[in-house]
Amino acid sequence: HNADKGEFKHYMLKEIYEQPDAVARTIEMGIDKSETAKLRNDFLQRHETQLSGIRHVQVLACGTSYHSGLVAKYWFESLTRIPCSVEVASEFRYRNPVVVDNSLVICISQSGETADTLSALRDIQKHTPAGLVSLALCNVPTSSLVRETDIFLPTLAGPEIGVASTKAFTTQLAALMLLVMKVGVIQQRMTNDYVSTLIGELQLLPGQLHASLNLDTPIKTMSESFEDKRSCLFLGRGLQFPIALEGALKLKEISYIHAEGYAAGELKHGPLALVDKDMPIVVLAPKDSMFDKLKANMQEVHARHGELFVFASESSQMIAEDRLHVVYVPDVCETLAPIVYSVPVQLLSYHVAVMRGTDVDQPRNLAKSVTVE
Ligand code: AGP
Numbered sequence: 530h531n532a533d534k535g536e537f538k539h540y541m542l543k544e545i546y547e548q549p550d551a552v553a554r555t556i557e558m559g560i561d562k563s564e565t566a567k568l569r570n571d572f573l574q575r576h577e578t579q580l581s582g583i584r585h586v587q588v589l590a591c592g593t594s595y596h597s598g599l600v601a602k603y604w605f606e607s608l609t610r611i612p613c614s615v616e617v618a619s620e621f622r623y624r625n626p627v628v629v630d631n632s633l634v635i636c637i638s639q640s641g642e643t644a645d646t647l648s649a650l651r652d653i654q655k656h657t658p659a660g661l662v663s664l665a666l667c668n669v670p671t672s673s674l675v676r677e678t679d680i681f682l683p684t685l686a687g688p689e690i691g692v693a694s695t696k697a698f699t700t701q702l703a704a705l706m707l708l709v710m711k712v713g714v715i716q717q718r719m720t721n722d723y724v725s726t727l728i729g730e731l732q733l734l735p736g737q738l739h740a741s742l743n744l745d746t747p748i749k750t751m752s753e754s755f756e757d758k759r760s761c762l763f764l765g766r767g768l769q770f771p772i773a774l775e776g777a778l779k780l781k782e783i784s785y786i787h788a789e790g791y792a793a794g795e796l797k798h799g800p801l802a803l804v805d806k807d808m809p810i811v812v813l814a815p816k817d818s819m820f821d822k823l824k825a826n827m828q829e830v831h832a833r834h835g836e837l838f839v840f841a842s843e844s845s846q847m848i849a850e851d852r853l854h855v856v857y858v859p860d861v862c863e864t865l866a867p868i869v870y871s872v873p874v875q876l877l878s879y880h881v882a883v884m885r886g887t888d889v890d891q892p893r894n895l896a897k898s899v900t901v902e
Pocket of ligand 1: 643
């Protein structure tokens with residue numbers, strides 16, 4: 530490999546630690562370090578006409594890239610009021626879906642060679658709905674996906690070797706936020722004030738990611754409780770729900786422990802039946818608009834003897850107690866919190882996998898790039 534592991538035991542760990550830089554580079558595509566009030570003039574400038582005509586967003590992706598699409602849906606709809614649908618490419622392809630006129634089809638893929646994603650894009654292109662604009666959010670500029678789309682929005686993560694995607698995911702999120710802002714600005718769907726507030730918050734991100742890497746030691750300690758477990762739940766609400774799904778995917782793919790990501794409000798509709806003292810429950814709990822509701826969900830679990838492992842804001846004043854473990858994550862604005870909360874779930878999965886002695890960078894049965902259907 531042209532990338533070197535350096536001082537790190539695994540590529541995955543190295544790639545987790547590269548996130549502050551990778552995200553900073555990606556953000557700089559849209560934001561000038563010295564300019565805090567607006568997006569750079571040259572960001573997606575050639576595509577302004579195309580982007581000004583879109584009225585609907587359709588995201589297609591697989592796996593981790595699908596999870597970044599789920600976050601983008603929350604952002605597009607809440608910040609720009611443009612409707613956004615997200616679907617795994619392998620389902621979208623085979624159900625004769627509707628692609629409305631003036632859709633922006635965003636294909637998210639680290640590799641740009643994922644067969645399901647490419648095929649779903651090609652199917653849409655065959656039917657050429659009016660005003661179709663296609664965009665590749667991709668980490669490999671020379672990939673098939675980039676060649677076959679109208680717009681290329683790069684993630685500047687650098688080569689990702691570990692099969693478990695980490696820095697590709699957080700850079701996808703950073704780039705998606707820039708895209709949401711760009712569309713919001715050119716269609717006058719976001720106020721200049723709000724855009725400049727978000728730009729200020731984005732500039733804090735690399736530092737916050739860096740601070741979240743300092744949680745490595747407490748998370749390693751936490752991971753000891755997972756070593757002999759057979760099954761695990763990840764809970765989040767709102768923007769943290771996709772991060773719960775991503776945490777569960779990371780844990781299963783590298784530690785081989787069964788894990789499910791759930792929207793915490795859905796617990797009482799079924800999965801609560803699983804909860805007992807042997808079921809660890811990881812909760813993504815930033816102090817945001819959903820925090821009080823989430824606390825009630827945590828109490829439901831705790832009352833049924835579940836053991837809670839909570840990633841909470843420093844300012845949340847959550848106190849550890851019996852069967853309730855807390856790791857404090859740096860405070861971050863609600864909109865960008867999913868990017869920062871990705872780090873603790875990556876570190877947790879990593880340490881559990883190392884403890885269980887799996888092949889972290891090359892888990893069994895998986896390929897880095899799935900080029901067959
Ligand atoms: C992530 O950890 C997985 N290995 C996998 O889900 C991956 O994200 C998926 O196969 C999509 O790959 P892509 O981003 O290269 O299209």
